[in-house]
Amino acid sequence: MTRPTAQDSYLVGLIGSGIGTSLSPMLHQAEADRLGLRYLYRLIDLDALGGPPDRVGELVHVAGDMGFRGLNITHPCKQLVLDHLDALAPQAEAVGAVNTVVFEGRGPDCRAVGHNTDVTGFAASFDQGLPEARLRRVVQLGAGGAGAAVAHALLTRGTRHLAIADPVPDRAASLVARLNLRFGDGRATVADSSDLGTVTSRADGLVHTSPTGMTGHPGLPLPADLVHPGLWVADVVYRPLETELLRLARARGCAVLNGLGMLAFQAADAFRLFTGREPDRARMLARATELATSFPGPGAHASGP
Structure with missing residues (x-):
């Protein structure tokens, strides 16, 4: 050395x-x-x-x-x-x-x-961990700092439509407005609680970017019945490596990606x-x-x- x-x-x-x-x-x-x-x-x-x-x-x-x-x-x-x-x-x-x-x-x-x-970190992790994932329609949970980075990575990677849900509707709306300004009108939309079931049922993938599921913040970030076998599911949490969301998704036959690669x-x-x-x-x-x-x-x- x-x-x-x-x-x-x-x-x-x-x-x-x-x-x-x-x-x-x-x-x-x-x-x-x-x-x-x-x-x-x-x-x-x-x-x-x-x-x-x-x-x-x-x-x-x-x-x-x-x-x-x-x-x-x-x-x-x-x-x-x-x-x-x-x-x-x-x-x-x-x-x-x-x-x-x-x-x-x-x-x-x-x-x-x-x-x-975070943008390049998530993109590299996604490319390595879910290389065959379809990106036509994706649902994203969370619109904070990590969510903004992940959204940019997904749209840059070719996601045609990104539906973003966040507990603070104004935060989701602000992120969607910035994304559409950069990537084109209609590439991103806000998904409120009444829309989430519909957009998830039509989606290719689901990505979670909030702290829910990490140690000290247990639980699922969406109703369990919305996780269906046709989805790939990515979670940016890395402690624990397998969150409740990923455990549920794996049990239902979904391809999954944890947050370790992004880290x-x-x-x-x-x-x-x-x-x-x-x-x-x-x-x-x-x-x-x-x-x-x-x-x-x-x-x-x-x-x-």
Whole structure:
């Protein structure tokens, strides 16, 4: 292994709530060790700090002043952080959510630039895990920061119609409006509770992007009788690896995809942005699988660091 130099030293972190058992530190550290880098990944837990989610802006500025190379951003800050950045990469701007911040320059010239690796992370996971899945009609549950990223990935991958349901109707409507502006009128629609049965019965696939089903938030994100054998079902939750939704879908003969691939591949893309080094994506997925099975306890948010 090459001996690391001062230029190979990286201080990075993760801002979010309830992130004490996130797999991201170990996942990033393993890849850094393989490449011979000095790499310190710090958790900045809003719950431990006792601060509200909108404190994310203050924390980003402090991290830049302290010499951090970059930050991952997770629930509930992926959209709140937007107003506190100096610039957005085109994909992050289009999605309207950021899960990775890179600090460019040092001192008074330091700029915080927002990126979104959830889009590419989900797309890579989907391509690997459900390569034969039909994408004509898809139902998506959740319209938050992760949901916005997944929606962009699905429409970019060729989904002809995406029906989006969210407990906050205005949030779903806002996301749908942005998607149609980018991808064309009618590519996305809002599905309220009265529509969900109809759109699901006609769908090729169902993707779930909310925290429901993760440890501490048990349950199903939709009525069980709407999960039918003609669907493929993807869940961005990775703790537990098999949520109640995926267990039900598997029992009914559906092809399923858990959130572990999205975790690993978004981490690989963030690692490249932080270091300029190309990670071994297959190795990071294998490491994520090992960590998820070795440390199956509570924590780590759905669909993100």
